[in-house]
Amino acid sequence: MHAKEISSAISHITWAELLWRYFLLQLLFLFFLFVFENMRCLIFASPRRLLLDDSYLTATPLEVGPEIALKYDTPWTPYEQVKMAFFAVTGLLFLRVFCLFFFVVLSCFLMSLCSWRGRTRLGNPLWFFVVSNTACFCAHVGLFFAGIYHIKMFGRVADPSTCKILIGNHSCIMEVIVLFMLGNFPSFVTREENCEKAPFFADIAEAVSAIVVDRNDACSRQQAVAAIKACAKNQSPSAPQLLIFPEGTTANQQALFMFKKGAMEPGEPLQMICVSFPYKHFNPCWTGRACGGNNFSDLIVRLCSQFVNHLEVRALPVYTPTEAEKKDPVLYAKHCQQMMAAVLRCNVSLCTLNDYELLSKWTLRT
Numbered sequence: 263m264h265a266k267e268i269s270s271a272i273s274h275i276t277w278a279e280l281l282w283r284y285f286l287l288q289l290l291f292l293f294f295l296f297v298f299e300n301m302r303c304l305i306f307a308s309p310r311r312l313l314l315d316d317s318y319l320t321a322t323p324l325e326v327g328p329e330i331a332l333k334y335d336t337p338w339t340p341y342e343q344v345k346m347a348f349f350a351v352t353g354l355l356f357l358r359v360f361c362l363f364f365f366v367v368l369s370c371f372l373m374s375l376c377s378w379r380g381r382t383r384l385g386n387p388l389w390f391f392v393v394s395n396t397a398c399f400c401a402h403v404g405l406f407f408a409g410i411y412h413i414k415m416f417g418r419v420a421d422p423s424t425c426k427i428l429i430g431n432h433s434c435i436m437e438v439i440v441l442f443m444l445g446n447f448p449s450f451v452t453r454e455e456n457c458e459k460a461p462f463f464a465d466i467a468e469a470v471s472a473i474v475v476d477r478n479d480a481c482s483r484q485q486a487v488a489a490i491k492a493c494a495k496n497q498s499p500s501a502p503q504l505l506i507f508p509e510g511t512t513a514n515q516q517a518l519f520m521f522k523k524g525a526m527e528p529g530e531p532l533q534m535i536c537v538s539f540p541y542k543h544f545n546p547c548w549t550g551r552a553c554g555g556n557n558f559s560d561l562i563v564r565l566c567s568q569f570v571n572h573l574e575v576r577a578l579p580v581y582t583p584t585e586a587e588k589k590d591p592v593l594y595a596k597h598c599q600q601m602m603a604a605v606l607r608c609n610v611s612l613c614t615l616n617d618y619e620l621l622s623k624w625t626l627r628t
Contacts, residue, residue, distance in 0.1 A: 284353070285357070288352070288353065288354055288357055291354070292354070292358075292406070292407070295409075295411060295569055295570060296406065296411040299411040299412050299570050300411060300412050303412045303414060307414075309414060309416065309538075309540075309574045309576075310538075310540035310572060310574065311538045311540045311574060311606070311607055312416065312536060312538050312574050312576045312605055312606065312607070313576075313604060313605045313606075313607055314416060314576070317604065318578075318601045318602075318604035318605045319601065321600060321601065321603075321604030322600060323600055323603040323604055323608070323609050323610050324609045324610070325609065325610050325611060325612070326516075326517050326609040326610070326611050327611065328611070328613055328617055328621075330516055330517055330609060330611070331513065331514065331516065331517040331519065331609070331611035331613040331617075332514070332549070332553050332613060332617060332618070332621060333514065333516065333553065333554070334514060334545065334547070334549055334553050334554040334555030334556075335514070335516065335545055336541065336543060336544050336545040337554065339543065341543060342543055342544060342564070342567070345543075345567055345568070345569075346563070346564070346567040349566065349567045350567075354566075355563070355566055355567055357407075358407045358408070358409070358566035359562060359563070359566050361403075361404070361407040362404050362407045362408050362562070362566065364404075365400045365401065365403045365404035365407065366400075366401065366404040366439070367461070367462075368397075368400045369397045369398070369400035369401040369404060369439075370397075370461065370462040370463070370466060371462055372393055372394075372396050372397035372400060373393070373394060373397045373447075373462070373465075373466045373469060374462035374465030374466050374469065375393050375465075376389070376390050376393050376394055376465075376466075376469035376470075377465050377466075377468040377469035381469075382469075383447075383469070383470070383471070383502065384500060390469075394447050398443050398447075401439050401443060402443075404439075405436065405439070405440075407566070408436065408565055408566060408571060409565065409566065409568045409569070409570050409571040410436060410571050410573050411570060412573075413440060413573050413574075413575060414572075414573065414574040414575065415444075415575050415576075415577075416574070416575065416576040416577070417576050417577035417578060417579070418577055419444050419445050419446070419533070419535070419577050420503075420533045420577070420580050421499075422499055422500075422501060422502065422503050423499040424531075424580055425503070425531050425532060425533045425580045426493055426494050426495075426496060426501065426503050426504060426530065427490075427493070427494050427503070427504055427506065427525055427528070427530060427531075427532035427533070428441070428445055428448060428503050428504065428505045428506070428532065428533050428535055429505075429506050429507070429508050429521075429525050429532055429533070429534055429535070429598065429602075430505065430506075430507055430534075430535045430536070430537055431507070431509065431513065431518060431536060431537055431602055431606065432507040432509050432511065432512050432513065433512050433513050433514065433515050433537070433539065433546075433547040433548070434512065434539060434546045434547055434548055434561070435512075435548060435558075435561070436539075436546070436565075436571075436573070437537040437539075437573075438507075440537065440573065440575065441505055441535060441537065441575075442505065444535070444575065444577075445503055445505055445535075446503075447470055447502070448470065448502050448503040448504060448505040449470045449471045449472050449473065449493065449502045449503070449504045449505070450467075450470065450472050450473070450504065450505045450506070451472070451473045451475060451486060451490070451504070451506055451524070452467060452472055452473070452474055452475070453474075453475060453476075453477060454474050454475065454476045454477075454482070457474055470502060471502060473486050473489045473490065473493075473504070474486075486524070487524060487527060490504065490506075490524055490525065490527065490528065491527060491528040494528035494530040494532075495528060495530060504525075506524065506525040508521035508522050508523075508524070508525050508526075508595060508598070508599075509521060509522075510522050510614065510615050511614070511615040511618060512547060512548045512549060513547065513549075513613075514545065514547045514549050514553070514555070515538070515539065515541075515545055515547050515606070515608060516608055516609060517603075517608055517609040517610060517611040517613070518599050518602060518603045518606070518608060518609070518610050518611065519611060519613045519614060519615075520595075520599070520611065520612045520613060520614055521595040521596065521598055521599040522595065523591040523592050523594070523595045525595075526583070526587070526591040526592075526594035526595045526598065527591045529583060529587070529588035529589070529591070529594070530583075531580050531581060531582045531583070532580070532581060532598075533577060533578060533579075533580050533581070534577075534578045534581060534598060534601060534602050534605075535575065535576070535577045535578070536575070536576045536577075536578065536602050536605040536606050537573070537574070537575050538573075538574045538575075538606055539571065539572060539573055539574075540572040540574060541572070544564055544565075544568055546561065546564070546565055546571060548561050549618075550618065550622065552618070552621045552622040552624075553618070553621065576605055578601070578602075578605065581598070581601070583597075
């Protein structure tokens with residue numbers, strides 16, 4: 263009789279109810295991972311990779327060539343393939359990818375509304391505060407579905423009244439979102455084609471007064487340099503900070519690419535923010551298949567096939583350049599590269615975006 267009751271109860275469950283319950287089970291599993299990771303971070307508070315002392319100020323990391331700076335060190339191993347199969351079969355991979363894109367796109371849409379009908383950060387502060395922080399919440403939810411359950415933060419982002427220029431290393435795509443939130447939605451430097459291709463990007467750039475540059479136009483580059491200098495020397499506490507990734511592209515977490523001097527040309531103090539993704543089986547850097555690494559789709563799939571993705575951030579104290587560095591932005595940029603590499607426990611290199619392009623062309627020919 264008991265078996266008949268169970269059978270009768272099961273027969274009354276529709277496919278919609280079954281899918282809904284399975285969806286809740288998936289969310290429960292992800293929430294368990296979230297709680298477990300946050301409890302682990304409370305118990306083990308020290309960083310997995312970042313250097314926390316002040317030895318970075320005088321450190322001289324090893325300079326390596328393209329054979330290290332362009333190398334990808336975590337290919338698709340059998341363990342990674344089995345793990346991805348688990349997430350795919352259970353449907354967690356599809357749930358994560360869909361929700362990641364949904365909440366990130368929603369966040370971008372909300373940020374684009376900050377400039378709706380000519381609204382500005384300074385002219386409409388309440389509107390900007392409410393909309394931008396709602397977008398920030400959506401971005402946090404997106405990070406949750408990307409397996410980033412906890413951000414270990416060391417140090418604090420400087421107040422705009424003390425420092426206008428923020429620089430960060432660039433390896434993945436997630437640190438762009440994270441630093442944008444941590445920096446309270448700073449202005450940034452971006453390529454003109456980003457505003458043309460990426461949805462909502464042009465409106466976001468307008469909302470935060472981003473500096474848009476055409477890399478192929480010398481006049482545009484000069485105007486960008488002038489805008490960076492003006493921002494760096496702006497003493498108004500209400501003026502936004504400017505976030506710059508001096509490498510100009512993504513690197514592999516084993517070596518920092520050569521820093522461009524644009525952020526250093528004003529000769530003003532700046533704050534270095536070091537972002538690390540500690541890993542063992544999967545390095546979430548975006549280097550492209552030409553390097554043996556991941557293109558965008560590979561990166562998203564592998565990122566969403568991890569039980570957890572670790573993220574550590576150290577905001578260094580504001581650095582005031584020496585007199586020699588004020589006069590020589592190349593020297594200033596090199597020293598910043600060395601200091602950040604020391605904190606990240608990686609090497610430095612002279613590689614640039616051109617090395618990626620040359621490698622891609624060579625790969626296509628072969």
